[in-house]
Amino acid sequence: MTTIGVSADAPSRPVIEAPRSRRPSARRTGTNFEMYAWIFMRMSGLLLVFLVLGHLFIMLLLDDGVQRINFGFVAGRWASPFWRTWDLAQLWLAQLHGTNGLRVIINDYAERDGTRFWLKMLLYTSSFLVLLLGTLVIFTFDPEISG
Amino acid sequence: MTVIEQRPPSEQSPVADHLRVVRIKVRRYDPEVDPDANWQTFEVPVEKSDRLIDALHQIKWYQDGSLSFRRSCGHGVCGSDAMRVNGVNRLACKVLVKDLGDEILVEPIKGLPVLKDLIVDMEPFFAAFRAVQPFLVNSGREPTRERLQTAEQRERFDDTTKCIMCAACTTSCPIFWNDEAYFGPQAIVAAHRFIFDSRDEGADERLEILNDKEGVWRCRTTFNCTDACPRGIEITKAIQEVKRALIFRRR
Ligand code: HEM
Numbered sequence: 105m106t107t108i109g110v111s112a113d114a115p116s117r118p119v120i121e122a123p124r125s126r127r128p129s130a131r132r133t134g135t136n137f138e139m140y141a142w143i144f145m146r147m148s149g150l151l152l153v154f155l156v157l158g159h160l161f162i163m164l165l166l167d168d169g170v171q172r173i174n175f176g177f178v179a180g181r182w183a184s185p186f187w188r189t190w191d192l193a194q195l196w197l198a199q200l201h202g203t204n205g206l207r208v209i210i211n212d213y214a215e216r217d218g219t220r221f222w223l224k225m226l227l228y229t230s231s232f233l234v235l236l237l238g239t240l241v242i243f244t245f246d247p248e249i250s251g
Numbered sequence: 252m253t254v255i256e257q258r259p260p261s262e263q264s265p266v267a268d269h270l271r272v273v274r275i276k277v278r279r280y281d282p283e284v285d286p287d288a289n290w291q292t293f294e295v296p297v298e299k300s301d302r303l304i305d306a307l308h309q310i311k312w313y314q315d316g317s318l319s320f321r322r323s324c325g326h327g328v329c330g331s332d333a334m335r336v337n338g339v340n341r342l343a344c345k346v347l348v349k350d351l352g353d354e355i356l357v358e359p360i361k362g363l364p365v366l367k368d369l370i371v372d373m374e375p376f377f378a379a380f381r382a383v384q385p386f387l388v389n390s391g392r393e394p395t396r397e398r399l400q401t402a403e404q405r406e407r408f409d410d411t412t413k414c415i416m417c418a419a420c421t422t423s424c425p426i427f428w429n430d431e432a433y434f435g436p437q438a439i440v441a442a443h444r445f446i447f448d449s450r451d452e453g454a455d456e457r458l459e460i461l462n463d464k465e466g467v468w469r470c471r472t473t474f475n476c477t478d479a480c481p482r483g484i485e486i487t488k489a490i491q492e493v494k495r496a497l498i499f500r501r502r
């Protein structure tokens with residue numbers, strides 16, 4: 105015969121935080137920014153499938169793959185405006201796509217307004233620097249630089 | 252805990268042979284007694300046909316009267332007893348104990364302030380609902396007869412009329428868990444029900460409300476809401492339809 109009874113487990117920390125205060129609801133922005141950001145994520149994602157997979161295929165698999173990459177190899181590719189355009193598009197799309205993706209994640213997870221603000225500042229600054237540096241190199245690359 | 256008669260394990264009572272004993276582990280919280288929540292396990296004899304709500308009644312009526320939860324109709328209509336069962340949101344009155352295993356974890360729905368045990372403060376959820384104008388918006392004179400529509404026009408928003416506002420969807424959404432300001436799936440379902448109703452003229456206004464920072468664009472298509480809905484509403488699909496309506500602004 106089975107029996108029943110009551111047993112109290114050792115108190116454990118709450119899984120769900122106890123009553124919390126309501127965050128003030130966001131101001132109406134009256135713009136379509138979030139909509140365009142959403143569309144951009146899908147459009148850039150679509151293009152990145154070709155750009156990034158193509159890039160990885162050329163750089164890592166074709167011929168000797170990664171073994172053959174050196175200054176001369178890059179200089180050779182960038183002699184053609186086609187590959188410069190490819191790399192420029194890839195840089196901008198991936199950078200903006202990744203930045204917006206992280207912006208969304210910060211919005212999701214940063215709870216305090218201060219944390220939100222500083223994480224986004226860090227994000228925008230670093231992504232601006234990468235974008236700037238990358239673009240500068242693609243436009244000003246000099247194959248004669250090696251001594 | 253408060254002074255309730257609890258049967259100590261030593262004084263165990265016999266259980267009829269056709270019953271099965273399951274362990275129900277409930278997340279208890281009563282700020283008047285203890286600022287922290289804790290887990291309490293009950294051993295409950297159940298019939299094959301028992302629903303979780305029957306097992307909770309068994310606890311409340313025969314083991315520990317202080318256990319608090321909401322329920323009203325007891326038949327999946329009123330939407331009072333949504334709770335997190337083994338990690339997923341279910342109506343306690345619609346899920347059978349026999350489908351839940353021998354140890355059942357029961358928690359309040361997540362993301363809303365817990366008041367006591369399984370009872371949460373639904374106000375933030377209702378506030379989001381009210382914000383999308385969930386009522387017929389129509390200009391002009393009151394018609395002298397019904398506002399007619401074709402079967403196809405009715406079919407367009409049929410799915411989202413089924414909502415019973417139990418909050419199972421909104422409190423299954425990871426975006427809502429982290430950010431209560433997000434309207435959440437239920438408010439979007441409520442808006443969908445009117446946006447695609449041929450008799451309604453408030454679609455643009457509602458779309459504009461949902462176009463903002465805390466609106467539909469925060470949805471990340473996790474499908475948690477669709478899985479959680481006790482009415483089987485295709486919630487994620489409804490949300491995508493609102494997004495599409497916003498992009499193309501056509502119904
Ligand atoms: C291979 C091509 C890619 C496709 C098709 C793609 C597609 C997408 C889509 C559709 C989203 C939005 C998800 C949502 O809103 O629920 C997204 C988010 C994101 N993507 Fe990409 N992406 C690609 C490549 C990349 C690359 C190269 C990066 C890094 C630079 C990246 C970083 C991110 C991040 C951080 C997010 C946010 C994640 C989230 O919303 O949880 N993606 N991606």
Ligand code: FES
Nearest residue numbers: 325327328329330
């Ligand atoms: S008690 Fe009414 S829906 Fe379950």
